[in-house]
Every structure is written in C-alpha cells, then in structure tokens.
Amino acid sequence: MxxxxxxxxxxxxxxxxxxxxxxxxxxxxxxxxxxxxxxxxxxxxxxxxxxxxxxxxxxxxxxxxxxxxxxxxxxxxxxxxxxxxxxxxxxxxxxxxxxxxxxxxATDPGLAALIAGAVTNPAAPSPVPWPADPALRFTRAGLAHYALIHTSALPGPANWIHTQGHAAGEYAFGAAPAGDRFALTHTPLATWHAATAALGSGxxxxxxxxxxxxxxxxxxxxxxxxxxxxxxxxxxxxxxxxxxxxxxxxxxxxxxxxxxxxxxxxxxxxxxxxxxxxxxxxxxxxxx
Missing domain, CATH: 3.40.50.1820 (Alpha/Beta hydrolase fold, catalytic domain)
Known part of the structure; x- marks a missing residue:
C-alpha cells in the first residue's frame, strides 16, 4: 500500500x-x-x-x-x-x-510555467537573455532545457546546491538562439511537463x-x-x-x-x- x-x-x-x-x-x-x-x-x-x-x-x-x-x-x-x-x-x-x-x-520557482511554454510554443523568444549574446533571448524550448540541465548556473538562493542540474542532458549554443542544440538524457520533456503540470499551486x-x-x-x-x-x-x-x-x-x-x-x-x-x-x-x- x-x-x-x-x-x-x-x-x-x-x-x-x-x-x-x-x-x-x-x-x-x-x-x-x-x-x-x-x-x-x-x-x-x-x-x-x-x-x-x-x-x-x-x-x-x-x-x-x-x-x-x-x-x-x-x-x-x-x-x-x-x-x-x-x-x-x-x-x-x-x-x-x-x-x-x-x-x-512563499515563492513559485516558475518551473511549471517554463516547461509549459517550451511545450506549447517552443520557438517563441523567452524574456531571458541568451548567454552567448545577451542582446538576444533564449527560445522558450532552449530556456527550459538550459534551466533543467544547468540549474546550478541560474540565479536564485538555492540553485547552487545542485552539482549541475535537475536533469542530465547536453546543451550546445548555436550561431543564434534558434540554432541551439539540446537534449535530455534520461527524462523526456513531455514527462517533465506532465509532472510539473500536476504540481497544484507550485x-x-x-x-x-x-x-x-x-x-x-x-x-x-x-x-x-x-x-x-x-x-x-x-x-x-x-x-x-x-x-x-x-x-x-x-x-x-x-x-x-x-x-x-x-x-x-x-x-x-x-x-x-x-x-x-x-x-x-x-x-x-x-x-x-
């Protein structure tokens, strides 16, 4: 039980x-x-x-x-x-x-909304500067993957506690945000979406x-x-x-x-x- x-x-x-x-x-x-x-x-x-x-x-x-x-x-x-x-x-x-x-x-870390945006509108620009050129912005899919893979690099009081991140994966910057290449190794983004969508208030x-x-x-x-x-x-x-x-x-x-x-x-x-x-x-x- x-x-x-x-x-x-x-x-x-x-x-x-x-x-x-x-x-x-x-x-x-x-x-x-x-x-x-x-x-x-x-x-x-x-x-x-x-x-x-x-x-x-x-x-x-x-x-x-x-x-x-x-x-x-x-x-x-x-x-x-x-x-x-x-x-x-x-x-x-x-x-x-x-x-x-x-x-x-209380605070909402925003992970559910971040992943939902990556699923529903992956190519759209996010509000977050792109590290390779801060004048540009991550795509929504790129940002969600970067945040999952490189959580420890994100601002916030407790993100540093991760050795690297929420999910294993690879992220490579392209010539522009739309050219970034990324993939999760073990947990598909669809699974992350289903899990975070079930969080309640978050x-x-x-x-x-x-x-x-x-x-x-x-x-x-x-x-x-x-x-x-x-x-x-x-x-x-x-x-x-x-x-x-x-x-x-x-x-x-x-x-x-x-x-x-x-x-x-x-x-x-x-x-x-x-x-x-x-x-x-x-x-x-x-x-x-």
Whole structure:
C-alpha cells in the first residue's frame, strides 16, 4: 500500500501560506497521517521521499519511535555540509530568513510555467537573455532545457546546491538562439511537463526553504534533524548531477550507532531523473 502525502501548500494560494510552514509543520502533518493509518492497519511502514520530501522523511524518522517504522528511503537530498559549502548554505538560510522578515512567505520557482511554454510554443523568444549574446533571448524550448540541465548556473538562493542540474542532458549554443542544440538524457520533456503540470499551486514555503538551508549549513539553532535518533534502516540514494556525493547526513546517522545505513550515488543522473527517468526502475529503484 502506497500513501502519498501532499503538502498543504499544494492546494492553496500564497495568501494561505504563513511564516510557520517550515519543516516542523510538514513533519507534524506527516505524523498526523501516520497516526490516522497506523492504528487501523498495524502494518510495518517506511517513509520514502525525494528532495525536500527526503529531508522530511529523515526528520520524521528522528521523531518516530514506532517499532513498525522499518525504513527510510531518501532520494537525492542533502545533509549538513562543511567548510565553504556550509558557509554558502548559511548565506542561503539568511536570504530566506530575510524574505520571511519582509513578509514573503512563499515563492513559485516558475518551473511549471517554463516547461509549459517550451511545450506549447517552443520557438517563441523567452524574456531571458541568451548567454552567448545577451542582446538576444533564449527560445522558450532552449530556456527550459538550459534551466533543467544547468540549474546550478541560474540565479536564485538555492540553485547552487545542485552539482549541475535537475536533469542530465547536453546543451550546445548555436550561431543564434534558434540554432541551439539540446537534449535530455534520461527524462523526456513531455514527462517533465506532465509532472510539473500536476504540481497544484507550485508554491514553496519560504520557512521550509529556510529550514532546509539551516540543515545544509549545520545550523542547529535554526533547524536540526536529530541524526542520532534515526534508528530505522536508511537507504540514501543521491544523483551525480543533482545533490551529488554528499554523504555527511548518512555518516552522522551511522556514527550514532545505526549500522543499517547505505549511501549510493547514481552516475549520470540529474536531480529529477531519480524519479522520472525512463530507466529509473533499473538504475535507481533497484537500489532500494
């Protein structure tokens, strides 16, 4: 039995999201779902999540002492960094904290609209300057592919966390934007379109991003996953081009005495490819 837990922000507008919609609020919602099902089913269960959902799954496991919680599957997420990356994450945390202070409680990263434009009107010019000649503009198809493949090169407080991008692929600039050549390696654009079109509001709570950035920065005063309290088996699978070879979260769980922890990096995959690739069943899901 699979139970999908949809975050509240998926079904609301920006006006319905408050400064309290951080990771703890999401964890409490998940616990309420488990609390409703567990007394009725009485079955072993596991938490499975991707990206922010994987951080939620790990956080939930640190607060769940039920003997029926058997496993956590974390797909392409990040624990604490060290050194320069931790300092960069602290800057990201501060950026989101600043937005909260200004009353910006949610943002729409715009990926759904970007991909929809690439599908419905691929040759039309986008509003974004073309890197080879900023006087020109990406086509809509070009921009969507560039944003998926080279997410880390885009502006924004948290895009840098990807080693390269949401999707594996190739992008080569032509003599003009219409001459650019690009292709996605694992996940077709049609799949990205179907997935992002099903997002609901597409809004991401600012408080959630602040808390995630605090985890990346190792800032336990703002938010901390109690790694030492994760006692269930942990299967952590990252992607080479997404969150990359960053095993410190898994290492902290293991260092606290949980020896049922594995960490694997799937080569040649981007962040979203872990769930949507045509070959994910063989390349990713076989690992779990």
């Amino acid at each position: 699979v139970v999908g837990v949809t975050p509240r922000e998926d079904g609301t507008t920006a006006a319905g999201i408050t400064a309290e919609r951080g990771l703890a609020a999401h964890r409490r919602d998940l616990a309420a779902v488990v609390g409703a099902l567990d007394p009725v089913l009485g079955l072993p269960y596991q938490h499975v999540g991707h990206s922010a959902g994987a951080a939620l799954a790990l956080d939930a496991a640190s607060h769940d002492d039920s003997p029926r919680l058997r496993r956590v599957v974390a797909l392409d997420t990040t624990g604490p960094y060290t050194g320069d990356l931790a300092r960069r994450a602290a800057g990201t945390r501060d950026a989101y904290a600043g937005l909260l202070a200004q009353g910006t409680y 809004l991401i709570p600012t408080a959630l991003m602040r808390d995630l950035a605090a985890i990346w920065a190792g800032d336990g005063a703002t938010y901390r996953i109690a790694w030492d309290r994760v006692r269930a088996e942990v299967v952590w699978v990252n992607t080479e081009l997404g969150r990359g070879d960053q095993p410190r979260g898994a290492d902290l769980i293991r260092a606290a005495g949980n020896d049922r922890v594995t960490f694997t990096v799937v080569p040649g995959y981007g962040h979203g490819d872990a769930v949507w690739s045509r070959t994910a069943a063989a390349d990713v899901w076989s690992l779990i």
